Amino acid sequence: MTDNNINKLCSVLTDIRKKVPLVQCITNHVTINDCANILLAYGASPAMCEAYDEVFDFVKIAQALYINLGTLNKEQEASVILAAESAKIHNIPVILDPVACAAIPRKINVINRIFQVGKVDVIKGNIGEINFLAGKSSNVKGVDSLDNSEGALDSCKILAQKYNCIVAATGENDFITDGKSSAIINNNTPMLTKITGAGCMLGALCGAAAGCSEDKFIATTSAILSMNIAAEEAFKEAKAPGSFRIKLIDYIYDLTEDKLRKGGKIIWQ
Amino acid sequence: MTDNNINKLCSVLTDIRKKVPLVQCITNHVTINDCANILLAYGASPAMCEAYDEVFDFVKIAQALYINLGTLNKEQEASVILAAESAKIHNIPVILDPVACAAIPRKINVINRIFQVGKVDVIKGNIGEINFLAGKSSNVKGVDSLDNSEGALDSCKILAQKYNCIVAATGENDFITDGKSSAIINNNTPMLTKITGAGCMLGALCGAAAGCSEDKFIATTSAILSMNIAAEEAFKEAKAPGSFRIKLIDYIYDLTEDKLRKGGKIIWQ
């Protein structure tokens, strides 16, 4: 099973570059540029359409919808709900990034609304957010998680079963599960926490992968491993965050199946 | 005529650096930072004033108004119309970037309104957008054009005559026309399609050039050639998109009349 999973995971990258999925993002304004650039570097086609008058129809033509709750102004909130509804009707995969849900109660209202009228295929958050959504105690500072890996996989499984979707929790280790099968990625580059938007960019990549693959568990694992491998290569060349950010995009662009295969430290459960 | 055009085109760069035009931009939030930075590197002074309460008065003091329809929330939509009206009243040159007009019907409504109450001096879009506006069939994927150069100049001329303005269509080749005289730029750096905002940044540069020159045809051609020359130099040093973006700004900053003169592959018609 392991070899088979790795083969499938690697081929997601090639599929993205072949199919060039249109990934429609409604995302925070802090890292919106980074998300668009990393999608292009990954081989996808980004669209950052968030106007209330546009999203319902635009989601139809996309291969995936990425929803990031980072900076949710009133128009964006309405757009997010409408886009999730459109994705359900038109059967477009949805990736939800519940940014700051543990620190800001309003995010939970929006998440509940998304599940009411729409659907979600992948929830990807940091460990603090996933613990919080799973009903456990969590320790966060603004948008950042202070939780360690302990219990994270359990939280992922609780959520995956509750919402019948893929759940990923990122941190020192990354956990991905469909509720039964799981992957733990042990690659880790702490410099990722010294730039803003590493999580947002990763969510966008998950959108690209989910837009090219029926198996959302493998797709999500592939996207998360891609980010990890690129980060390791970037950090070899750049030990400070300004330069690291630039190299991260470069190495997503230069990513190959071979690098994923050789560099990945994955435990499949 | 050719030599004369090139001399005029080159002197636009020097004029920008001498006059430091204030270019007021209402532009999408994905690449707003890139637009401001490239304007500074070019020698202009950027202002990204988009609040409804501010734009009418602010346009008065600018040398050019750049309108980009990328991410048009409700307040921005109102601001765009108001700014175009102010530009007409105060005789400020307007550059319109009809981003995604072929994919999102609402953009057309906004464009029509701009022409109703305001005026436009330069329309700059990708080939798919220009084909679409010219009433031809176009092939787009979200904000990206899949059209090739065939018929692009014809589309530019149709639009230029319809709206009595300069029209530029960018892609593998770039086409600029006032409806009679035309320029075709054959410099091309495909890496420009691997970063977000190349088109937006170019639109901003067109604003700076139009703000410093009576001859908007030459000004637009000069701005587009500037982007091309800087991109060629950037690509020599940076083969991946993260680094390429940074070098692009560097080489706009380092641009000289001499580089434009020697590097430009322009056919004048």
Add this chain to the structure above:
Amino acid sequence: MTDNNINKLCSVLTDIRKKVPLVQCITNHVTINDCANILLAYGASPAMCEAYDEVFDFVKIAQALYINLGTLNKEQEASVILAAESAKIHNIPVILDPVACAAIPRKINVINRIFQVGKVDVIKGNIGEINFLAGKSSNVKGVDSLDNSEGALDSCKILAQKYNCIVAATGENDFITDGKSSAIINNNTPMLTKITGAGCMLGALCGAAAGCSEDKFIATTSAILSMNIAAEEAFKEAKAPGSFRIKLIDYIYDLTEDKLRKGGKIIWQ
């Protein structure tokens, strides 16, 4: 006193890295990404929460609030007032960056409202903005100041005494005062004027420093010197603005007390 001031100023940097202050920013969308990244590089934890429904509660958990009036849409305007009120109630230090107040009358209305319902600990602007707020004539071009250093310290003092807060005016020289004691920083890197957001990033750093230090005069001086030292180091390696921006973040990350101590050209008055 000088040695004592420098020691205190240097220790602010160490305090930031120890305490990792949560700096809540309501800032313009042009440079919001730069502000978040430079805060992380400095050792702080950025939060860019600006939704009207969220700010009042979010300010409570922050160590400082940075308000930047650059691109003030209607929702942001309401958020800014509400956040300032929350900061007053919960005793959170507030840094105000009165961007473009000399060019756009509406900014003054917002500033007045902030002082009515909230409070401000530090006003940091360019020299043109500070001259304008101090009731003097000022010469600005959009968001940029054309004023020189003459009379700048006097303007700072007028404002500091009027509002009973720290006032800093940045330009070729930087002036900081609490109305009585003053610091003049004579480090200067003109390339800072060739990138967008140098002022915004500096304002964010002032937030981090003010969030870690009782002495807001020293904290503000420390943040401004930090930016200057990092800029000097960045410029040694990067003579064009694209690369300079990246190196600036790198050198904020690599900043040490020793660099501040040796590199600072400060006159204490």
